[in-house]
Amino acid sequence: MSTERVPWSRLDSGEFEHTVAMLVCADHPLGQKFTPGPDGGIDVFVPDGDSQRKVFQVKNFPLKFANAEFRQVRKSLRAVAETSRQEGWAITEWHLVIPRDSSPGYRARIEEEVKSLGIPTWSWMGLTRLDIFAARHPELIDYYLKGGKDRLADQLADLTAIIRGDTTLGSGTRLQPADVGDRIRILQRAANNDPHYRYHFGTSDCPPHQVDEPWLVAVAAEQHGPMWLHIKVYAKFAAALSERPITTTVQVDVTGDPALAESFEQFLDFGTDLTIPSSAASAELNLPGGLGGTIDSAEIHFTAITAEAGGPEPASSITVGVRDATGDVVAELRLERKSFTSGVRGGQRTVWADRTDKVELALRTRFEPIEVEADFRMNWDAYSQLPGDLIDAVSFMDAVDRGVSIGLSPSHGPRRYSWTVPYPHDRNSNLHLTARLVRALNVIQQHSTDLLRIPSALSAGELRHVFEAATLLQGQAASTTWSPFEFTIDATDRPTLTAGSRINVAVTQRLNIELDGEEHHLGQVAAFLDAVVDSVDGDTVALSPGDPDARATRVLAEGEEYRVWVAATASGHANLPVGGHVLPC
Numbered sequence: 179m180s181t182e183r184v185p186w187s188r189l190d191s192g193e194f195e196h197t198v199a200m201l202v203c204a205d206h207p208l209g210q211k212f213t214p215g216p217d218g219g220i221d222v223f224v225p226d227g228d229s230q231r232k233v234f235q236v237k238n239f240p241l242k243f244a245n246a247e248f249r250q251v252r253k254s255l256r257a258v259a260e261t262s263r264q265e266g267w268a269i270t271e272w273h274l275v276i277p278r279d280s281s282p283g284y285r286a287r288i289e290e291e292v293k294s295l296g297i298p299t300w301s302w303m304g305l306t307r308l309d310i311f312a313a314r315h316p317e318l319i320d321y322y323l324k325g326g327k328d329r330l331a332d333q334l335a336d337l338t339a340i341i342r343g344d345t346t347l348g349s350g351t352r353l354q355p356a357d358v359g360d361r362i363r364i365l366q367r368a369a370n371n372d373p374h375y376r377y378h379f380g381t382s383d384c385p386p387h388q389v390d391e392p393w394l395v396a397v398a399a400e401q402h403g404p405m406w407l408h409i410k411v412y413a414k415f416a417a418a419l420s421e422r423p424i425t426t427t428v429q430v431d432v433t434g435d436p437a438l439a440e441s442f443e444q445f446l447d448f449g450t451d452l453t454i455p456s457s458a459a460s461a462e463l464n465l466p467g468g469l470g471g472t473i474d475s476a477e478i479h480f481t482a483i484t485a486e487a488g489g490p491e492p493a494s495s496i497t498v499g500v501r502d503a504t505g506d507v508v509a510e511l512r513l514e515r516k517s518f519t520s521g522v523r524g525g526q527r528t529v530w531a532d533r534t535d536k537v538e539l540a541l542r543t544r545f546e547p548i549e550v551e552a553d554f555r556m557n558w559d560a561y562s563q564l565p566g567d568l569i570d571a572v573s574f575m576d577a578v579d580r581g582v583s584i585g586l587s588p589s590h591g592p593r594r595y596s597w598t599v600p601y602p603h604d605r606n607s608n609l610h611l612t613a614r615l616v617r618a619l620n621v622i623q624q625h626s627t628d629l630l631r632i633p634s635a636l637s638a639g640e641l642r643h644v645f646e647a648a649t650l651l652q653g654q655a656a657s658t659t660w661s662p663f664e665f666t667i668d669a670t671d672r673p674t675l676t677a678g679s680r681i682n683v684a685v686t687q688r689l690n691i692e693l694d695g696e697e698h699h700l701g702q703v704a705a706f707l708d709a710v711v712d713s714v715d716g717d718t719v720a721l722s723p724g725d726p727d728a729r730a731t732r733v734l735a736e737g738e739e740y741r742v743w744v745a746a747t748a749s750g751h752a753n754l755p756v757g758g759h760v761l762p763c
Contacts, residue, residue: 183309183312184308184309184312184319184323186240186277186305186308187240187241187277188240189238189240189277189323190238191238193322193323194236194238194240194277195213195220195236195237195238196213196220196322197318197319197322197323198220198236198275198308198311199211199213199220199222199234199236199417200318200322200373200417200421201308201311201312201314201315201318202222202234202236202275202311203222203415203416203417203418204311204314204315204318204373204414204415205311205314205315206222206224206232206234206415207393207414207415207416208224208225208415208416209222209223209224209232209234209415209416209417210222210223210224210416210417210420211417211420211421220235220236221233221234221235221236221254221258222234222236222417226270226271227270228494229266229267229268229491229494230267230268230269230270231262231267231268231269231270232269232270232271232272232273233258233269233271233272233273234273234275234303235251235254235255235258235272235273235274235275236275236276237250237251237254237274237275237276238276238277239276239277239278240277240278242278243276243278243281243284248284248287248288251274251288252288252291255272255288255291255292255295256291256295258272259295259297265491266491267491269295269297270297270298270299271297271298271299271300271301272292272297272299272300273300273301273302273303274288274300274301274302274303275303275307275308276302276303276304277304277305277308278304278305279302279304279305279306280302280304285302288300288302315373317371317372317373318373320371320373321373322373326371326373330371330372372466373414374413374414374415374418374421374422374466375395375411375412375413375414375418375422375466376411376412376414377409377410377411377412377466378409378410378412379407379408379409380407380408380409380410381405381406381407381408382405382406382408383404383405383406384406385399385401385406385408386399386406386408386410388479391410391412393412393413393414394410394411394412395411395412395413395419395424395466396410396411396424396463396465396466397409397410397411398411398465411465411466422466424463424464424465424466425463425464426461426462426463426464427461427462428454428459428460428461428462428478429459429460429461430442430454430458430459431458431459432458435458438454438455438458441453442454444521445480445521446521446522446523447521447523447525447542447544448519448520448521448525448526448527448542449519449520449521449522449525449527450519450521450527451479451480451481452479452480453477453478453479453480454477454478454479454480455477456476456477459476459477459478460472460473460474461473461476461478491518492515492518492528492541493515493588493589494514494515495512495513495514495515495530495589496512496513496530496539496586496587496588496589497510497511497512497513497586497587497588497589497593498510498511498513498537498539498574498584498585498586498587499511499584499585499586499587499593499595500574500577500578500581500583500584500585501581501582501583501584501585501597502580502581502582503582507593507595508577508581509573509574509576509577509578509581510574510593511532511537511570511571511574512532512589513530513531513532513537513538513539514530514531514532514533515528515529515530516529516530516531516538517529523544524544524545524546525542525543525544525545526542526543527540527541527542527543528540528541528543532570532571532574533567534563534567534568534571535557536556536557536558536568536571536572536575537555537556537557537571537574537575538553538554538555538556538557539552539553539554539555539586540552540553540555552598554584556575556578558572558575558609558612560572560612560616560632561632561633561634562631562632562634563631563632564623564629564630564631564632565616565617565619565620565623565630565631565632566620566623568616568620568632569616569617569620572612572613572616572617573613573616573617575609575613576609576610576613579609579610580610583597583598584597584598585597585598586598611641614645615632615636615641615644616632617648618644618645618647618648619632619644619648621648621651621652622644622647622648622651622691622698622700624651625651625700625701626698626700628698630693630698631693633693633694634694635694636693640691640692640693643690643691643692644691644693646658646732647689647691647700650689650703650732650733650734651700651701651734653734655731655732655733656731656732656733657729657730657731657732658705658729658730658732659723659728659729659730660705660707660723660728660729660730661723662712662720662721662722662723663720663721664718664719664720664721665718665719665721665742666717666718666719667717667718667719668717675711675714675719675744676711676714677711677712677713677714678710678711679710679711680708680709680710680711680724681709681710681711681721681744681745682706682707682708682709682744682745683706683707683709683721683742683743683744683745684704684705684706684707684742684743685704685705685707685741685742685743686702686703686704686705686735686737686738686739686740686741687702687703687705687739687740688701688702688703688739688740689701689702689703689734701734702734702735702736702737702739703732703733703734703735704732704733704734704735705730705731705732706730706731706732706733707721707723707728707730708723708724708725708728709721709722709723709724709728710722710723710724
């Protein structure tokens with residue numbers, strides 16, 4: 179491929195501006211080309227963070243740069259600055275790309291203009307930078323300026339013949355790996371002169387699997403006997419898809435399938451995912467490298483189409499709130515934008531979700547006239563997840579289940595809620611119980627070195643133990659019923675215990691919870707009881723609750739496990755070891 183210097187000054191304006199814009203896009207793969215600009219030129223916008231962009235303005239001023247050219251640049255700069263203000267995005271960098279190196283006088287005047295518009299960084303990209311672009315991407319120079327487009331078409335035609343088995347082999351001869359190995363290596367080198375797409379070649383003994391890879395736009399494959407030959411096609415940069423778009427003509431028959439008909443309408447309106455069964459579709463694909471063709475009896479998948487840059491974008495994050503019957507906001511949750519898609523009919527769909535994908539808000543907007551539909555979804559499936567990950571979303575969902583309405587507000591600045599009509603749902607006590615469980619396990623996790631996860635199921639007793647453990651670990655007392663039990667006295671300064679007497683007793687026990695058959699030790703508790711001595715048989719004492727409604731008060735404790743302290747009238751407390759069943763719950 180020729181490496182001689184490009185005669186930039188001899189290119190006409192359209193040829194120069196288009197070629198240079200593609201060079202900028204190739205150097206900044208996420209960039210998008212917009213034409214015409216305010217003065218008929220070309221602009222390239224490159225995303226640079228949240229609601230921020232780098233702007234490259236391409237101007238063909240090969241012969242001079244004087245007052246008239248300066249005024250054009252100033253007009254374009256002011257126009258793009260105004261556009262960014264109206265659409266709610268900021269310019270982080272502005273670059274003037276022209277086939278002339280800068281002159282000090284006009285450079286200073288442009289810099290003054292850039293500063294007045296609050297743009298932090300700018301540059302003058304002249305001949306030196308253009309030569310650097312050309313050296314980095316010689317295939318683009320060859321394609322646009324040196325007749326490489328026709329040569330590439332011939333090379334890709336050979337590639338198509340190889341993958342379809344149309345080789346110079348004799349009639350009826352089965353294509354073997356050795357037959358195509360050298361051809362594939364030669365064609366891969368040639369095909370990868372394509373300035374917009376790159377091609378990866380491979381063979382396997384089965385069809386290629388569906389994969390999700392960055393920049394992958396298509397996979398072409400054909401079977402030759404036991405062998406599959408396949409080529410993956412990748413876009414080299416985002417603007418390649420608009421420069422040489424992949425077009426598809428699809429015929430869909432939705433007769434007798436209302437669900438498919440609705441999904442197809444959603445795809446056309448908003449660009450949402452769509453799967454068409456083989457019984458309902460046929461297609462004609464125009465893929466890079468001539469790898470397309472007619473597809474019959476094949477399931478067709480369309481993935482979400484990202485909305486084009488350039489227009490106003492929805493907020494990258496929003497806050498959703500819940501208010502109660504008194505009008506107080508009782509819960510808030512921040513949602514991040516998950517997708518922003520557009521359909522061929524011009525509608526847009528924006529989806530925000532919390533970081534666990536438990537809460538999702540989707541807005542579908544049609545224009546002319548404007549119609550907005552909203553879907554608000556909550557997913558309560560918590561099994562095997564970490565309580566700390568779920569706590570914010572689950573607490574919010576619990577508030578929604580008990581609240582009266584939800585509202586949306588920008589996440590930045592003071593809250594400015596727009597409240598909806600009451601959220602339609604049926605109250606569900608099980609959901610509130612799930613929220614309580616997540617909150618309790620989140621508390622317990624802060625006091626345990628074991629990694630706790632939400633269990634698949636809990637008995638009523640296991641659930642009660644979890645709630646009680648969370649209460650105790652927060653430094654609060656817990657109250658529980660208790661059943662009669664026996665213990666054995668081993669204290670030397672034993673108090674006198676007689677059947678029928680009423681005494682105060684403290685019992686120490688391990689604090690444990692059980693999740694999916696695994697026991698977790700959390701410390702020790704003391705239970706304080708008001709008990710009646712049922713019987714005394716040597717060193718064995720039987721106790722029962724002092725009255726039918728008697729309850730034990732439990733608190734965190736330290737000391738020896740499974741001990742009983744009995745309050746005595748004169749000798750303080752007797753230290754007595756526990757025997758038998760103690761404080762069943």
